[in-house]
Amino acid sequence: MKSYKIAVIPGDGTGPEVVAEAVKVLEAAEERFGFRLDKTWYDYGGDRYLRTGEVLPEGAAEDLKQYKAILLGAIGHPDVKPGILEKGILLHLRFALDQYINLRPVVLYPGVDTPLKDKGPEDIDFVVVRENTEGLYAGAGGVLKKGTPDEVAVQESINTRKGVERCIRFAFEYCRRRNKGKKVTLCGKTNVLTYAFDLWERTFHEVAKEYPDIQTDYAHVDATCMWMVKNPEWFDVIVTDNMFGDIITDLGAMIQGGMGIAAGGNLNPEGVSMFEPIGGSAPKYTGKNVINPMAAICAGQMMLDYLGEAEAAQAVEAAVRRAVSENLKSLSAGRMGYSTTEVGDLVAGYVRG
Amino acid sequence: MKSYKIAVIPGDGTGPEVVAEAVKVLEAAEERFGFRLDKTWYDYGGDRYLRTGEVLPEGAAEDLKQYKAILLGAIGHPDVKPGILEKGILLHLRFALDQYINLRPVVLYPGVDTPLKDKGPEDIDFVVVRENTEGLYAGAGGVLKKGTPDEVAVQESINTRKGVERCIRFAFEYCRRRNKGKKVTLCGKTNVLTYAFDLWERTFHEVAKEYPDIQTDYAHVDATCMWMVKNPEWFDVIVTDNMFGDIITDLGAMIQGGMGIAAGGNLNPEGVSMFEPIGGSAPKYTGKNVINPMAAICAGQMMLDYLGEAEAAQAVEAAVRRAVSENLKSLSAGRMGYSTTEVGDLVAGYVRG
Ligand SMILES: CC(C)[C@H](C(=O)O)[C@@H](O)C(=O)O
Numbered sequence: 001m002k003s004y005k006i007a008v009i010p011g012d013g014t015g016p017e018v019v020a021e022a023v024k025v026l027e028a029a030e031e032r033f034g035f036r037l038d039k040t041w042y043d044y045g046g047d048r049y050l051r052t053g054e055v056l057p058e059g060a061a062e063d064l065k066q067y068k069a070i071l072l073g074a075i076g077h078p079d080v081k082p083g084i085l086e087k088g089i090l091l092h093l094r095f096a097l098d099q100y101i102n103l104r105p106v107v108l109y110p111g112v113d114t115p116l117k118d119k120g121p122e123d124i125d126f127v128v129v130r131e132n133t134e135g136l137y138a139g140a141g142g143v144l145k146k147g148t149p150d151e152v153a154v155q156e157s158i159n160t161r162k163g164v165e166r167c168i169r170f171a172f173e174y175c176r177r178r179n180k181g182k183k184v185t186l187c188g189k190t191n192v193l194t195y196a197f198d199l200w201e202r203t204f205h206e207v208a209k210e211y212p213d214i215q216t217d218y219a220h221v222d223a224t225c226m227w228m229v230k231n232p233e234w235f236d237v238i239v240t241d242n243m244f245g246d247i248i249t250d251l252g253a254m255i256q257g258g259m260g261i262a263a264g265g266n267l268n269p270e271g272v273s274m275f276e277p278i279g280g281s282a283p284k285y286t287g288k289n290v291i292n293p294m295a296a297i298c299a300g301q302m303m304l305d306y307l308g309e310a311e312a313a314q315a316v317e318a319a320v321r322r323a324v325s326e327n328l329k330s331l332s333a334g335r336m337g338y339s340t341t342e343v344g345d346l347v348a349g350y351v352r353g
Numbered sequence: 354m355k356s357y358k359i360a361v362i363p364g365d366g367t368g369p370e371v372v373a374e375a376v377k378v379l380e381a382a383e384e385r386f387g388f389r390l391d392k393t394w395y396d397y398g399g400d401r402y403l404r405t406g407e408v409l410p411e412g413a414a415e416d417l418k419q420y421k422a423i424l425l426g427a428i429g430h431p432d433v434k435p436g437i438l439e440k441g442i443l444l445h446l447r448f449a450l451d452q453y454i455n456l457r458p459v460v461l462y463p464g465v466d467t468p469l470k471d472k473g474p475e476d477i478d479f480v481v482v483r484e485n486t487e488g489l490y491a492g493a494g495g496v497l498k499k500g501t502p503d504e505v506a507v508q509e510s511i512n513t514r515k516g517v518e519r520c521i522r523f524a525f526e527y528c529r530r531r532n533k534g535k536k537v538t539l540c541g542k543t544n545v546l547t548y549a550f551d552l553w554e555r556t557f558h559e560v561a562k563e564y565p566d567i568q569t570d571y572a573h574v575d576a577t578c579m580w581m582v583k584n585p586e587w588f589d590v591i592v593t594d595n596m597f598g599d600i601i602t603d604l605g606a607m608i609q610g611g612m613g614i615a616a617g618g619n620l621n622p623e624g625v626s627m628f629e630p631i632g633g634s635a636p637k638y639t640g641k642n643v644i645n646p647m648a649a650i651c652a653g654q655m656m657l658d659y660l661g662e663a664e665a666a667q668a669v670e671a672a673v674r675r676a677v678s679e680n681l682k683s684l685s686a687g688r689m690g691y692s693t694t695e696v697g698d699l700v701a702g703y704v705r706g
């Protein structure tokens with residue numbers, strides 16, 4: 001039987017609850033489709049940090065390289081200063097494992113409520129390919145004369161040809177694989193960020209030449225946000241840098257129904273990839289069995305697809321689609337008409353068939 | 354009679370058409386409220402650039418300092434490479450005239466269609482105070498090994514205590530002046546841009562101490578975009594940096610009904626301020642008498658308010674509100690049920706009373 005070594009990091013707050021349901025659904029898929037996820041659990045997160053004083057133990061990223069994929073719950077603890085865990089765990093792993101793509105499908109499933117008027121599932125179906133290891137996330141910069149009236153703080157966006165090219169290439173390849181497979185839109189700010197997006201634009205046009213079957217388009221980041229709200233049907237695959245990707249994928253999450261359903265993959269196609277629901281740790285709902293685990297289940301679904309278990313991935317997607325269209329009253333915590341564990345049972349049941 | 358020296362830059366594409374209607378409305382206000390706008394017209398824009406080869410004549414910014422305010426139509430010409438006119442005219446004037454605030458009211462007028470479900474005028478009523486002279490717009494950065502596989506492109510966000518503080522202070526002062534006057538939200542990315550937004554955050558908390566009557570809040574830029582779509586009623590005054598401000602104000606324009614109605618002010622409260630509709634030059638509609646001039650009229654209204662002609666500003670706002678709720682079928686070019694000049698006549702008529 002095919003077997004994949006997987007690391008599971010439930011993390012903070014409601015992370016463990018939603019990961020448990022994702023694992024429940026994955027187990028149903030394993031049984032039905034005859035493969036095995038060989039899971040190792042890690043306690044990385046805020047509690048461990050508060051207990052031990054270290055965000056991650058030494059060699060953590062190195063150790064995680066033995067796995068094919070990582071399933072992550074949520075990082076963020078009310079007693080830890082914001083930034084420490086995000087930088088120390090989430091961003092650290094993205095960088096150390098060279099997960100250079102952040103892949104965020106923005107799909108409105110039938111039955112899910114979008115805040116947009118007159119838009120339905122046929123209008124909201126695109127993917128954002130976000131560069132995930134460079135740009136403003138490099139952590140480069142500094143501060144001069146801190147705390148004085150003359151203080152200057154500098155933050156640098158660093159973009160390499162290699163980093164930009166592999167991201168853009170991924171976007172074109174992904175576009176080919178997608179059913180629609182029509183168009184890649186570069187989202188940037190060429191008229192202002194003339195150094196960074198000159199590199200992006202040149203690379204985009206060069207790589208595009210290798211994909212004559214795929215249309216190309218360009219939109220400034222400000223315009224992209226407008227069209228995502230007004231004409232989301234214009235988009236197929238959007239490729240962009242780390243910071244703009246962060247912004248437009250959250251906007252994307254909202255138009256596809258919110259944090260209850262949005263999942264993403266931090267991909268290193270040649271290494272270890274990490275899948276996560278993109279909502280936070282939602283501490284106020286912890287332990288109440290009310291949080292929506294659907295986003296974590298979708299992260300699991302993306303992981304299956306990535307592992308090459310396409311049939312299993314399709315079955316999970318179909319099960320999620322069925323549950324949100326036939327059963328769930330809402331995607332919001334406490335208003336689903338089902339508890340967290342019941343949603344897991346429901347989707348797992350549909351996967352079993 | 355009170356008189357104000359004003360520069361008018363109609364600019365490119367439909368700029369001259371919409372500015373003509375704004376001026377028509379301003380003239381109605383001048384007559385009714387007994388003041389005078391002493392206007393000087395400038396031909397800056399794409400046509401002049403193509404004719405003369407210079408984006409702005411030498412000393413243009415210096416010359417404009419003699420005015421109290423500038424009314425700008427639109428910059429952007431189909432035959433000029435994107436970036437040249439924006440940087441050479443719009444951004445140049447913002448910087449050279451030290452217009453350190455970009456003020457963008459996001460208000461949904463009754464009768465205007467928003468793309469958001471279940472949101473009405475009572476929900477969409479906030480203001481974005483965008484820093485307008487620093488950050489990623491500094492133009493700082495560079496490129497190494499251009500055109501090789503080892504190319505590195507760097508773009509720098511430069512933030513000064515002085516620049517950040519005056520912007521935040523403006524936001525608090527403005528919040529006090531607003532009817533609601535409740536809350537200032539800092540929009541940033543403290544968990545990733547740890548140099549730039551550490552300065553912003555510290556300054557924000559220090560300035561806030563001087564305004565104990567005003568609540569403070571913080572939202573990451575990605576979350577801000579989500580809440581603008583899901584819960585715009587949460588916002589009162591948002592203060593943010595140049596790049597994030599660019600993004601969220603365009604999103605704001607969309608939720609308030611689009612480019613047909615969105616106006617902004619580039620303010621130097623101690624110098625010359627510049628008011629503009631925030632849509633582009635819309636070349637394809639040029640000369641057709643179909644473009645919506647309402648945003649330019651609103652820019653004129655903001656200018657009146659800025660000049661201290663509060664009664665006149667209120668009259669123009671009331672006239673705009675009346676026209677969009679009672680008359681216009683849509684805010685989109687060609688679908689208003691009125692021509693460009695008819696909209697100007699209508700609003701001017703309402704201002705005359
Ligand atoms: C938690 C934070 C550091 C992270 C980011 O900014 O990348 C998050 O917003 C995301 O999009 O995954």
Ligand SMILES: CC(C)[C@H](C(=O)O)[C@@H](O)C(=O)O
Pocket residue numbers: 191192222439440443444599631
């Ligand atoms: C035209 C462009 C340079 C400008 C900007 O980025 O500031 C515009 O988008 C705006 O918001 O006024």
